[in-house]
Amino acid sequence: MDFELSEEHKMFQEAIRNFAEKEIAPLVEEAEKTATFPIQLFPKMGKLGYLCVRYPAKYGGAGIGKMGDCISVEAVAYHSVGISAGIMVQGGIATSAVYTRGSEDQKQKYLVPAIKGEKIAAFGLTEPNAGSDAAAIETTATKKNGKYILNGTKIFITNGNICDFVLAAAYTDKSKGSRGGVSLFIVDKGIQGFNRSKLHKFCARSGETGELSFEDCAVPEENLIGEEGKGFPYLMESLTGGRISHASRSLGLSRAAYDASLKYAQERVQFGQPIAKFQANAFKLARMAMEIEAARWLIYYAAWLYDQNKPHVKEAAMAKLFASEVATHVTIEAMQIHGGYGLTEESVVQRYFRDSRMSTITEGTSEIQQLVISREIGIR
Numbered sequence: 001m002d003f004e005l006s007e008e009h010k011m012f013q014e015a016i017r018n019f020a021e022k023e024i025a026p027l028v029e030e031a032e033k034t035a036t037f038p039i040q041l042f043p044k045m046g047k048l049g050y051l052c053v054r055y056p057a058k059y060g061g062a063g064i065g066k067m068g069d070c071i072s073v074e075a076v077a078y079h080s081v082g083i084s085a086g087i088m089v090q091g092g093i094a095t096s097a098v099y100t101r102g103s104e105d106q107k108q109k110y111l112v113p114a115i116k117g118e119k120i121a122a123f124g125l126t127e128p129n130a131g132s133d134a135a136a137i138e139t140t141a142t143k144k145n146g147k148y149i150l151n152g153t154k155i156f157i158t159n160g161n162i163c164d165f166v167l168a169a170a171y172t173d174k175s176k177g178s179r180g181g182v183s184l185f186i187v188d189k190g191i192q193g194f195n196r197s198k199l200h201k202f203c204a205r206s207g208e209t210g211e212l213s214f215e216d217c218a219v220p221e222e223n224l225i226g227e228e229g230k231g232f233p234y235l236m237e238s239l240t241g242g243r244i245s246h247a248s249r250s251l252g253l254s255r256a257a258y259d260a261s262l263k264y265a266q267e268r269v270q271f272g273q274p275i276a277k278f279q280a281n282a283f284k285l286a287r288m289a290m291e292i293e294a295a296r297w298l299i300y301y302a303a304w305l306y307d308q309n310k311p312h313v314k315e316a317a318m319a320k321l322f323a324s325e326v327a328t329h330v331t332i333e334a335m336q337i338h339g340g341y342g343l344t345e346e347s348v349v350q351r352y353f354r355d356s357r358m359s360t361i362t363e364g365t366s367e368i369q370q371l372v373i374s375r376e377i378g379i380r
Ligand SMILES: Cc1cc2nc3c(=O)[nH]c(=O)nc-3n(C[C@H](O)[C@H](O)[C@H](O)COP(=O)(O)OP(=O)(O)OC[C@H]3O[C@@H](n4cnc5c(N)ncnc54)[C@H](O)[C@@H]3O)c2cc1C
Pocket: 089, 122, 123, 124, 125, 126, 130, 131, 132, 133, 155, 156, 157, 158, 159, 201, 209, 358, 361, 362, 363, 364, 365, 366, 367, 368, 371
């Protein structure tokens, strides 16, 4: 067993943390205020090779696997959950199936520009009537004259309103059910009938979330990912890997809330001493530190399994569930430690608290993670 990051991962961690500190942190306040993703980060990070680090060098990635991806997501989320959401989707669920199941042409046309930050990617599964129950999607794709005609609506799509392409799930044959009837398509933003609008959230405001609609949207046949009817398993593969990255986002957020709280508790004086010296606060901080450490090791273990091509469904769900609940607890405790100051708009911890609300909902709620884990331990 090795409890240390590899030299390559250590070097990357230092580089991406420095980058996030220097290039991302200064953009956060404005991005949060205007609820706008700083779009210049895509080409900037792409040029440096920081955007989609897990993909192999032959496509422009850094080839440092899911572990590299986790390190990157955590470093960005430390400064902004909203920004990390956009970056994480780009290197994760929005491009994953293009890499694993796409043709070489699709990789050159979509994956390579996404890695370079020249194209923004989104992942379109959720619909107004299909959230946790992904098989209930109503979007259809009907084959006609060498094209698939898409009709339907997607909601809560990260990067949706700013994307250049979206990986969209649709039924090609409803009679076959989700396991044989769902297909996955790459839909370009310029195609007639593909409309996008922005959704406004109270949390992760520096990340973009959109609603998409397809109205007789004619998608070229060559934009089908893999085989027709196999889309659902492809989606599940992408989502399982995505949970590990999502957990890293919660980890970055928790670490930020913990660091701010430790600093504040050591500086704030009441009753003639720093409030950190009161056992009530010291124990809170001790528990926060422990939970963060435990989350980190669950994530690293799941990432290691992923990178070794070993089964990781249970571990990915455990990492996601645990890390998001840690983020919930740690950010609540951070608010308590900051007292009244934590409640002011200027306080960073209120943002952490708001942003933590996303952790237990997106990419599979905590209840769905428990469902996955319970199935994996044999309860069916
Ligand atoms: C900011 C944001 C970004 C997002 N980004 C994307 C994206 O990029 N792409 C995308 O496709 N989707 C995205 N989503 C959608 C997200 O994945 C869904 O919101 C999530 O899966 C939950 O679906 P829902 O909101 O419809 O809730 P519902 O499924 O309606 O669930 C409501 C509640 O019921 C519970 N529940 C539902 N079914 C069960 C069950 N079987 N057992 C126990 N409890 C259950 C849930 O846990 C939850 O507490 C995003 C959402 C948000 C808010």
